Amino acid sequence: MGETTTLRHPAPLLGVLGLLTAAAPLAIDMYVPGFPELGRELAAGEPAVQLSMSAFLVGLVAGQLVIGPLSDRLGRRRLLLPGTAAFALLSAFCALMPTAPLLVAGRFLQGCAGAAGLVLARAVLTDRLAGPRLPLYFSVLAMILGVAPVVGPLLGSVIVTVFDWRAVFWVLSGIGLVMLAATWLAVPESLAPERRSPGGPRQAFGSMAELLRQRAFTGYTLALGLAAGAMFVYIGASSYIFQDGFGLSAVQYGLVFAVNAAAMLVAGASFGLASKRVAVPALLSGYLAVGALGALGLAVQALLAPTLAGTWACLAVMLFGIGGVFPAVTTVTQIIGRARAGAASALSGSAAYLFGALAAPLSGTTVGAMAVVVLAAMALAVLALLVARPWRPVTERSFA
Template identity: 55%
Template sequence: MVSPSPSSSAAARTTAPADSTDPSRRTAVALVAVLAALTAVAPLATDMYVPGFPAMGDTLGASSSAVQLTMTAFLAGLVVGQLLIGPLSDSLGRRGLLLYGTAAFTVFSVGCALAPNIGVLTGARFLQGLAGAAGMVLARAVLTDRFQGAELPRYFAVLSQIMGVAPVAAPVLGGAVLAVSTWRAVFVVLTVMGGLLLLGVVRKVPETLPPERRHPGGITNTFRAMGELLGRRTFMGYVLVLAFISAALFAYISGSSFVFENLHGVSATMYSLIFASNAVAMLIAGATFSQLAGRVRLNNLLVGAVCVAGVGALAQVLLVLTVGETLAGTWIALFVTAGGIGMVFPSTLSIGQALGRNAPGAASALLGGLQFLFGALAAPLVGVFGEDSSLPMAVIMLISVAAAGVALVVLARPWEGRGEPTATEA
């Protein structure tokens, strides 16, 4: 497999100038805006319809477990789609797959809205996830094609903030839709989003991987490149850091409503405010990363972020074991953990894509695919281990963050400085 030299790759890429009035800069900003929207739509589609689960079961005559299976089907499609579409884009290019994927997401959203029974809805949700994966995995690949140096981590910070906030905002948006209509209207909204995204891709996202920079040898060699990435200790170390941290985030998302509303007795409105405050922690962390990227080593930022997340998760466990269940203590501990998670995301994405720059689509597939796979596996564990304490959620989050720390030290070895912008360019 022949890959372009770093110098030729750098020449083929264009870095946007600093002047915000320059047309090239405005084009870059428009591109990033569309990529951010593409990144957001799949997390929104994941649980935007969750507030409508009871009504959905009544309408379709399905049990609660059957209704919950529709979310599992979507997440499975999201994982499979990223693992397939990412490597394919290294051989076939980005724009065509992005157009087809966004169009298919729109079509399958219509299918979800019109589903006559739970079986059809489950199948449509899997296909919707499969198509929606295109936006997520190719957004990261397009950024890697288009930008380099210290600018790239800042743009990854934008995508990471979207990834952290979208799952939090989705149930709130879904609740607003359900306040005026039925659960089917949620998928109508997603259909409209898909149509707008398709228009955005047509107008603002060019082909960023010209034929001369694509992987030769067809699809077989493309997936062989993905296999090579799987065998690279350092790259997989950062992938596993992201995956385990995502498991902690999904455990929090799945268990926090029970913890705050059932154990601490807060209202649904108050819970939304608590949830929003922790989303703000992730936004602040992402903004801080954007400011520090280029001045502080990315590996140092990552180590600090994992430590912050670990402190928050450990504090929550210790509080429950010593003081007991306290609203303020739980809120503060989760706020700290969310802040750490908010900086882990852009750090690992930036470093991982830099290490996989010769196959950005495959690198993006592994980063995103395992991120959602581990998240989907962790989410139901909170309920499995009991509902009379916040300890199961806290312990699962702590174990996940600790596993991320082990992957960081044993596999990624941040002191080696791999994936830094200057090292990559050199």
């Protein structure tokens, strides 16, 4: 398969697509360090505050499932520009909210708008590029996708310490404006009219059903969603485990978080390099096996006697594996669904956040509780991969 278009210098486009990919994942939990202050100021209990994050995740899933297929019919830029503008506006809206219910509503809408950049960045990349370098390009976006929710609280803690929780949303609004300008200047329409989905919205959304009927696509997508679920369980439980359980200070906990984020970055970078020589499904199998072994190790040492070093090491291994799963699954699902890149991006992207939203409340506050959930998630991810039959060649799905 040749290049879809000739792109001599992909770096500027990749830079903008990376920014579009980062904004929504950052917005998930960047304001978490301000939860106590937010609750006091809005007179809201912990469940109401947590609901604001869940509402964003629901909006992110719903937005991707609507925007992705529609972009196959209407084009990418036509939805990307208003989506980024709405993200900037709704982030400012959240910064001004005087009550918790209004914040929850604003967060849902912010998630819907943020989905535009997330789902369409992958679709644009699929439109513009093909061939052996495609996994390398997807590894860049996937590294951002996987690491942003982990790094978000670190950035948010700095902002909240210097200013307050509302400042986080003003920063996100500023990021939205930068995205809008960058998209206007550097992201031309990538889907030519003759390559768009024929018919109306019904046919556009029907392409998702066609993709889900493909055993390989569904298996790979489920593997990604389950691995992402394990990652979100870690995000939800880690502060309780390392600070309350092992007695680390906020700075020490930040170091643990940063090292584990670095493990995911290293995995994404290694995938991009290894994909030049090794088939992507084989790499995916290896990364998922590493992640599952990390989860198993966590469960074993939790049963014996959990230690700080053991818990940290097992989580780093698990997150390294997950960091490789993100770009690998993104690559294979976008290859399978290249003819309907928006629908393919919507399904794989929404699966990650849907499973994350479902798994996060199960995270618990102890090593043992977390270990049970992440081990179950990673074991199910391995089963989903077997359903996809990664030993078979990855082929593009044709659409009538």
